[in-house]
Amino acid sequence: MNQRENFFAMIEGKKPEFIPNSMEVYKSCIAGTCITDSPLMGGVDSFGVNWVATKEGAMPEPNKFLFDEIADWKEHVHFADLDSLGIEAAAAKEMEDFNQNNRNELVVNVFSACGLFERMAAFMGFENALCSLVEDPDSCREFFEALADYRIACHNRFIDAYQPDVLTYFDDLATANGLFMSPKVYREVIKPSHQRIVEAVTSRGVIFSQHTCGKCEEIVGDYVEMGARIWHSAQSMNDLEGIQEKYNDRLIIEGGWDSSGPASYIGASTEDLIEEAKRCANVYGQKGNFILMPTLLNENGNSLFVGDPRLEPMLKAFNEINKL
Amino acid sequence: MEKVLIELQQAIENGETQIAMNKTKEALNYGIRTDKIIQTAVNPAFKDLGQKMFDGEIYVTDVLMASRAAHAAMYVMEPILSRSTGTSKGIVAIGTVAGDLHDIGKNLVIMMLQGSGYTVIDLGIDVPAETFIEAVRMHKPHVLALSSLLTTTLPELDSMMEALVEQGLRTQVKVIVGGAPVTAEYAGRIKADAYANDLFEATEAVGDLMKNRIGKYTV
Numbered sequence: 051m052n053q054r055e056n057f058f059a060m061i062e063g064k065k066p067e068f069i070p071n072s073m074e075v076y077k078s079c080i081a082g083t084c085i086t087d088s089p090l091m092g093g094v095d096s097f098g099v100n101w102v103a104t105k106e107g108a109m110p111e112p113n114k115f116l117f118d119e120i121a122d123w124k125e126h127v128h129f130a131d132l133d134s135l136g137i138e139a140a141a142a143k144e145m146e147d148f149n150q151n152n153r154n155e156l157v158v159n160v161f162s163a164c165g166l167f168e169r170m171a172a173f174m175g176f177e178n179a180l181c182s183l184v185e186d187p188d189s190c191r192e193f194f195e196a197l198a199d200y201r202i203a204c205h206n207r208f209i210d211a212y213q214p215d216v217l218t219y220f221d222d223l224a225t226a227n228g229l230f231m232s233p234k235v236y237r238e239v240i241k242p243s244h245q246r247i248v249e250a251v252t253s254r255g256v257i258f259s260q261h262t263c264g265k266c267e268e269i270v271g272d273y274v275e276m277g278a279r280i281w282h283s284a285q286s287m288n289d290l291e292g293i294q295e296k297y298n299d300r301l302i303i304e305g306g307w308d309s310s311g312p313a314s315y316i317g318a319s320t321e322d323l324i325e326e327a328k329r330c331a332n333v334y335g336q337k338g339n340f341i342l343m344p345t346l347l348n349e350n351g352n353s354l355f356v357g358d359p360r361l362e363p364m365l366k367a368f369n370e371i372n373k374l
Numbered sequence: 375m376e377k378v379l380i381e382l383q384q385a386i387e388n389g390e391t392q393i394a395m396n397k398t399k400e401a402l403n404y405g406i407r408t409d410k411i412i413q414t415a416v417n418p419a420f421k422d423l424g425q426k427m428f429d430g431e432i433y434v435t436d437v438l439m440a441s442r443a444a445h446a447a448m449y450v451m452e453p454i455l456s457r458s459t460g461t462s463k464g465i466v467a468i469g470t471v472a473g474d475l476h477d478i479g480k481n482l483v484i485m486m487l488q489g490s491g492y493t494v495i496d497l498g499i500d501v502p503a504e505t506f507i508e509a510v511r512m513h514k515p516h517v518l519a520l521s522s523l524l525t526t527t528l529p530e531l532d533s534m535m536e537a538l539v540e541q542g543l544r545t546q547v548k549v550i551v552g553g554a555p556v557t558a559e560y561a562g563r564i565k566a567d568a569y570a571n572d573l574f575e576a577t578e579a580v581g582d583l584m585k586n587r588i589g590k591y592t593v
Contacts, residue, residue, distance in 0.1 A: 104475055105526045112477050112499055176478045177485075180435045181442065184389070226554060227427075227572060231435045310555060316525050347525045 057157045057215075060338060061257065061279060063299035069335035069372040071342040071365060072304060073354075076159040077148055079212050081140040086130070086204045087164040088172075090355075096130035099172050105351035110172040117174055120182040120189040127173065127193070129200045132207055141211035159259070160214040162205060165221025166194050166240055166247075167230075183231050187239045194243035202250040209254050216257045218282050219247065224264030226287055226310065233268045241272060248276040259304070267293060274301050283343060285309055294337050304341040306330040314345055323364040331372055338374060378404060379415040382447065386419035389439025391446045398450040408451045412491050416444055420490055424574030437482070437573065444489030462493040464584045467515035469497030469506060470553075471530035476523035479553060479573075483519065486573045487580060503530075503537040510543050517583050519576065520566075522553040531556070532564045548583040550591075552576055561593045568592050 051059065051067045053075045059066045084090045092103035098116065101108040117126045148158075164172060170193065171179040182190055205217060221244075223230055231239075251258045259280035260273045267288040270281060274297050284290055284305030294303055312318055313326035327342060334340045346353040346361060353361055382397035401411050423440055426432045448455075455462075466487055470480050477499045484494050495513050497505055510518060518538075522528050531551050538544040550568040551561050552575075561569035568583055568591045570576035575591050582589030 102475060104524070105473070106524055109475060112475050177438055177481060180438050184435050184439055225434065225572075228430055229433050232433045235433075235435060310557070314525055314555070316528060349526065351526060 052155050054155055054157055060302055066338050066374055068374055069331055069340055069342060071344065071368060073344065073361070073365065075157055075341060076216070077152065077156045079141070079144055079158065079160045079214065081144040082137050082204070082208045082211065083161050083163045085135050085137055085140055087162065096135065097127065097173070106347065107352060113175070115173065115175045115178070118178055120170070120174065120186050120193055123173070123189065123193045132203055137207045138211045141208070145212065157216060158212060158214040159216040159218055160208045160212050162201070162208065162217055162219045165219055166197055166243055167221050167223055169197055180230055183235050183239050190239050191242070194240060198243035198246050201247050205247070205251055206254070209256055214256055216259050216280065217251050218259040218261055220261040222263050223269070224262060224266035226264050228265050229268055236269055237272065245276045248278060252277045280304050290334055294334065294339055298337070299339060302339050302341060303334060305343045306334045306340065307343055307345045309345040314347060316347065316349060320360045320363050323360055324367040327364055327368040328371060331368065335372065336374070342368065379406070379411065382411070382415040383419045386416065386440050386443045386447065387422055389436060389443050391443045394443040395446045395450050398447040402451070402454070408454050411451065416447060417490060419444065420486065420574070420577065424578070427572070427574055441485040441489050445485065448489060463491045464516040465493045465495065465513060466517045466519055466580055467495040467497060467506070467509045467513055468519035468521070469501035470499040470521045470523065471527050471534060472500055472502045473530060474522055474524050474527040475499050479523065480521045482573045483576045486577045490577055492580065503534050506534055507537055507541050507543065510538070510547050515547060517548045517550055517580050519550045519552070519580070522551070522556060525555040528555050528560070531566070535564045535566065550576065550579050550583060558593060566593055
């Protein structure tokens, strides 16, 4: 099986031949979301939020908010005319070297950054956003509904432009120790709009992958119930083995890497990385519902964007022990 | 009289800002001293919240709301606190190290420390070593709290510790470090005094450092 066939064997609940890794299984596409959601290299986004580039990605400029009260969102939030953003041209450029042969080999994965909660925090700051969920849930719900409409429109554009197999939607809702908000608050305030976003993607025949870092295991069941087939960045502070056991072929765990451990330290040796990749393969890879996602950082930033000489030997060693 | 302190503690734990303000005023009207209000209602509220957070019973939203309620209580007491001397539990200077723009964890720790009665000097984000050094000289904090949220900025913690030694300030201030990539082992390696994994640990660790006590989070 090639990467694509192996991936779809996993999705279809059949036995894959090998444990894939996120760096080799996907053609990852980011140009669309850089236009509609968060500029990778920093700058002002389509909502007027200024993003600053850091070594590990762009983030909203700290302490600079568009508004403080969620009840005021309509005065400050203006959704861009999607026709004016050049999504299709950017997608065409990103895919210009990707031909039909490539499509037969790899899985096309379109990223959609800055989900419902992250966008709210980008507008009004993290503390204000979290308190708003409790203090003014009605305004939050109204805001999320409007934002979901926008995101669905963006996703439809992405799907038309890229013809992807997977759409990975990013929304961080947890710290390393637990969720930002209770599952009850998530379910009552965020989930209804989140669900619409998931359904709009899956109704187009595209696999929905949910990215949430941190310890979010309390709502992983909600993700599955809504139709997510992949949980992306699934970090090791969660009970990954328990989750794999529970959801079996209904959910692919993409992650596993101990991003707080020695393998993610600056200066970690190639041997450290290989050990961690082997640990992931042994602990999570045997059930046929796992994609290794190495989190590899160096002095220049995230290896996904800046490259790293340790990647190649690590993946080579991983591919020697990943057969199932 | 004691009932009002229990109600204040409850209001803080429930994140009820207006009730917390009213109960604080009520307590002051009863003639209860501010230090007793802090020791008997505010601090126990945070202690309970810390345990509940540890047990996974509450979430960051609950802590934020409680912190806002505690701030409201402190706001009511502020005119009295500023007239009296020695009521602050100590001075903490805090900042996110150079190259790191993250402020969420730092701000949560600040809210917690202020709510617990400490004077906090927020040096902000992306703070160069010289600014930390200047702050130690100028404000003479009891504790210097350094935050690093990125593995790429982790070495800045090490550099900061070296800068304190080079400037002859290391013995004048206790240093606590924290942030996602920081571990107790790393804190030990760079010779920090304490390491905290979350805001409650940070508050407890600062309390220990103030009293020169070896606590759970002392390195």
